[in-house]
Amino acid sequence: MLKIDAGSAVPVYEQLKRQIKLRIVSGRYPSDHRMLSIRQLASELTINPNTIAKVYRQLEGEGFLMSKTGSGFFVKLEKEQMGTTRRKLLAELTDEFISRVVELGFTPDELINTLSEKLERKSADDQT
Amino acid sequence: MLKIDAGSAVPVYEQLKRQIKLRIVSGRYPSDHRMLSIRQLASELTINPNTIAKVYRQLEGEGFLMSKTGSGFFVKLEKEQMGTTRRKLLAELTDEFISRVVELGFTPDELINTLSEKLERKSADDQT
Amino acid sequence: MLKIDAGSAVPVYEQLKRQIKLRIVSGRYPSDHRMLSIRQLASELTINPNTIAKVYRQLEGEGFLMSKTGSGFFVKLEKEQMGTTRRKLLAELTDEFISRVVELGFTPDELINTLSEKLERKSADDQT
Amino acid sequence: MLKIDAGSAVPVYEQLKRQIKLRIVSGRYPSDHRMLSIRQLASELTINPNTIAKVYRQLEGEGFLMSKTGSGFFVKLEKEQMGTTRRKLLAELTDEFISRVVELGFTPDELINTLSEKLERKSADDQT
DNA sequence: GTGGTCTAGACCACC
DNA sequence: GTGGTCTAGACCACA
Numbered sequence: 001m002l003k004i005d006a007g008s009a010v011p012v013y014e015q016l017k018r019q020i021k022l023r024i025v026s027g028r029y030p031s032d033h034r035m036l037s038i039r040q041l042a043s044e045l046t047i048n049p050n051t052i053a054k055v056y057r058q059l060e061g062e063g064f065l066m067s068k069t070g071s072g073f074f075v076k077l078e079k080e081q082m083g084t085t086r087r088k089l090l091a092e093l094t095d096e097f098i099s100r101v102v103e104l105g106f107t108p109d110e111l112i113n114t115l116s117e118k119l120e121r122k123s124a125d126d127q128t
Numbered sequence: 129m130l131k132i133d134a135g136s137a138v139p140v141y142e143q144l145k146r147q148i149k150l151r152i153v154s155g156r157y158p159s160d161h162r163m164l165s166i167r168q169l170a171s172e173l174t175i176n177p178n179t180i181a182k183v184y185r186q187l188e189g190e191g192f193l194m195s196k197t198g199s200g201f202f203v204k205l206e207k208e209q210m211g212t213t214r215r216k217l218l219a220e221l222t223d224e225f226i227s228r229v230v231e232l233g234f235t236p237d238e239l240i241n242t243l244s245e246k247l248e249r250k251s252a253d254d255q256t
Numbered sequence: 257m258l259k260i261d262a263g264s265a266v267p268v269y270e271q272l273k274r275q276i277k278l279r280i281v282s283g284r285y286p287s288d289h290r291m292l293s294i295r296q297l298a299s300e301l302t303i304n305p306n307t308i309a310k311v312y313r314q315l316e317g318e319g320f321l322m323s324k325t326g327s328g329f330f331v332k333l334e335k336e337q338m339g340t341t342r343r344k345l346l347a348e349l350t351d352e353f354i355s356r357v358v359e360l361g362f363t364p365d366e367l368i369n370t371l372s373e374k375l376e377r378k379s380a381d382d383q384t
Numbered sequence: 385m386l387k388i389d390a391g392s393a394v395p396v397y398e399q400l401k402r403q404i405k406l407r408i409v410s411g412r413y414p415s416d417h418r419m420l421s422i423r424q425l426a427s428e429l430t431i432n433p434n435t436i437a438k439v440y441r442q443l444e445g446e447g448f449l450m451s452k453t454g455s456g457f458f459v460k461l462e463k464e465q466m467g468t469t470r471r472k473l474l475a476e477l478t479d480e481f482i483s484r485v486v487e488l489g490f491t492p493d494e495l496i497n498t499l500s501e502k503l504e505r506k507s508a509d510d511q512t
Numbered sequence: 513g514t515g516g517t518c519t520a521g522a523c524c525a526c527c
Numbered sequence: 528g529t530g531g532t533c534t535a536g537a538c539c540a541c542a
Contacts, residue, residue, distance in 0.1 A: 011531080011532060012532080012533075013532075013533085018231075022232065026232075026233055037515085038514080038515070039513090039514085047533085047534090048533060048534045048535070049534095049535095049536095050533075050534075050535085051532080051533060051534080053515080053516080054532090054533095056515090057516095061445060066263060067514095067515065067516090068263075068514085068515085068541095068542090069267065069514070069516070069540075069541050069542080070513080070514045070515065070540080070541035070542040071513090071514060071515085071541085072513095072514060072515075073514095073515080086232060089232060090229060090232060090234060090238075090239075090242055091242070093225065093228055093229055094225075094229075094242050094243055094246055095246065097221065097222075097225040097243075098243070098247065098250070100221055101218060101221055101222075102250075103146070103150055104150060104153070104154075104214060104217055104218060104221075105154055105214075106214075106218060108244075108247040108251065110218075111218075111243070111247070112240065112244060112247070114218055114219070114222050115222055115225075115226070115239070115240065115243065116236075116240060118219075118222055118223065118226060119226065119236040119239070119240070122226065122230075123236065135450060139453065139525080139526060140526080140527075141526075141527085175527080176526095176527045178526095178527060179526080179527055182526090182527090267540080267541060267542090268541080268542070269541075269542085274487070278487055278488060278489075281488070282488075282489055303542080304541095304542045306541095306542065307541080307542055310542090342488060342489075342490075345488055346485060346488060346490060346494075346498055347498070347502075349481065349484055349485055349488075350481075350485075350498050350499055351502065353477065353481040353499075354499070354502060354503065354506070356477055357474060357477055357478075359402075359406060360406060360409070360410075360470060360473055361410055361470075362470075362474060364500075364503040364507065366474075367474075367499070367503070368496065368499065368500060368503075370474055370475070371478055371481075371482070371496065371499065372492075372496060374475075374478055374479065374482060375492040375495070375496070378482070378486075378492075379492065395518090396517080396518075397517075397518085421528080421529065421530085422529080422530070423529085423530095431518085432518060432519045432520070433519095433520095433521095434519075434520085435518060435519080437530080437531080438517090438518095440530090441531095451529095451531090452526095452529085452530085453525075453526050453527080453529070453530050453531070454525080454526035454527035454528085454529045454530065455526085455527060455528090455529060455530085456528095456529060456530075457529095457530080
């Protein structure tokens with residue numbers, strides 16, 4: 001199930017986009033998978049249909065979905081593209097992270113150390 | 129000089145806040161340093177004075193600046209706090225980065241590899 | 257066989273109409289030719305029968321088909337009309353094309369040049 | 385002034401997009417030109433602001449406009465890109481035209497003849 | 513039933 | 528003032 005945090009600063013439509021993109025890229029929604037209809041998803045999430053439509057239309061524009069008027073939205077991403085897209089998303093996030101951190105004047109070593117530390121703590125927490 | 133990218137998705141006031149915070153935390157603006165007046169800075173950056181005022185007020189709220197009515201804004205951060213604050217900012221950015229990347233289902237190893245790669249390339253580019 | 261491209265922006269019923277009209281105008285479906293029944297065609301193309309019915313009804317309205325209740329749809333176009341109709345269709349398409357291109361401020365010469373070029377390339381490709 | 389034909393089959397937002405794109409591509413709206421605000425344009429055309437917003441957002445997505453929150457939408461297309469974009473639009477329209485006409489089984493010669501004829505008539509009419 | 517367009521109007525952040 | 532998000536609901540075309 002998709003989940004929306006109404007209190008978040010991130011707009012609802014952006015939260016939805018990320019989650020759906022994620023499921024497509026990870027293969028959970030395979031190519032040609034039929035998405036829930038705008039109205040269905042809207043009522044399940046108690047969100048206005050227009051907001052869902054916006055999400056679907058944008059994902060269509062980005063090449064993840066395809067609309068067939070009268071029959072619904074369908075996942076479009078080819079299997080071969082999945083890995084590429086996933087890596088592309090990672091690269092974008094990493095670049096953004098680096099540029100912001102470098103601004104603070106940290107050295108690459110400090111950066112990697114902090115990251116490793118946090119990841120270790122995290123995996124320890126997850127096991128607990 | 130502070131620089132604003134009008135085309136950026138990041139709001140002007142946010143760009144300004146980051147840059148000023150950075151200069152304070154790195155010691156470039158020492159404690160008791162007098163900031164440019166709202167009007168001066170506004171005209172230098174050709175930005176609305178209200179925006180500058182908002183930035184100064186928020187930095188005051190976060191403990192980086194102090195206003196003395198009638199004579200302007202002054203840097204407030206003590207030397208001892210500098211390192212702490214810097215590390216705190218790094219920790220925040222790192223946490224945010226990790227949580228978003230973990231969503232994509234990448235392993236810690238992949239993450240560190242990608243990051244190291246990008247940092248190496250970057251340092252190579254910088255030397256050129 | 258008629259072919260439907262489900263992914264196309266052109267609605268299914270429009271694709272069908274064009275193809276059938278084409279076959280009538282080109283003489284491939286002669287006058288009094290009996291069209292496939294709505295159900296047959298619908299199952300062959302795996303398309304909703306309502307859509308086929310709509311197509312037949314519209315073609316009837318435009319004078320290409322004739323329905324005989326209880327026995328199906330029949331091609332109605334007389335041989336003499338074929339050439340006229342074909343030319344009329346071309347004229348419509350050409351007019352629409354010209355008006356949209358003129359909007360962009362291109363001169364008649366530019367237009368004809370681009371068109372000739374593309375046609376030459378096309379015939380070259382087709383031979384390959 | 386931009387003009388909307390409410391009775392047309394072409395959606396309002398599509399009519400608007402074409403006209404604005406046209407003016408940008410033809411240089412009538414130069415780079416950095418500030419567009420009318422969403423609300424202003426909406427009231428001038430007696431159209432809902434949401435519709436204008438949709439148009440502007442889509443043109444932003446296609447690289448013709450840029451939004452600066454709080455100060456408006458600005459034309460983004462560089463001079464160098466103008467010619468290219470204009471030619472690209474022509475190429476698209478021409479390709480679509482050819483493919484639809486070829487379906488009808490006309491020869492390239494017939495096609496060019498019809499087009500030339502119509503253009504001649506048109507220029508004669510325009511002089512009258 | 514599906515998506516697509518459009519309206520009306522609220523509330524927010526930004527400048 | 529500006530754009531950005533979201534809601535509510537109408538009406539249409541398509542399958």
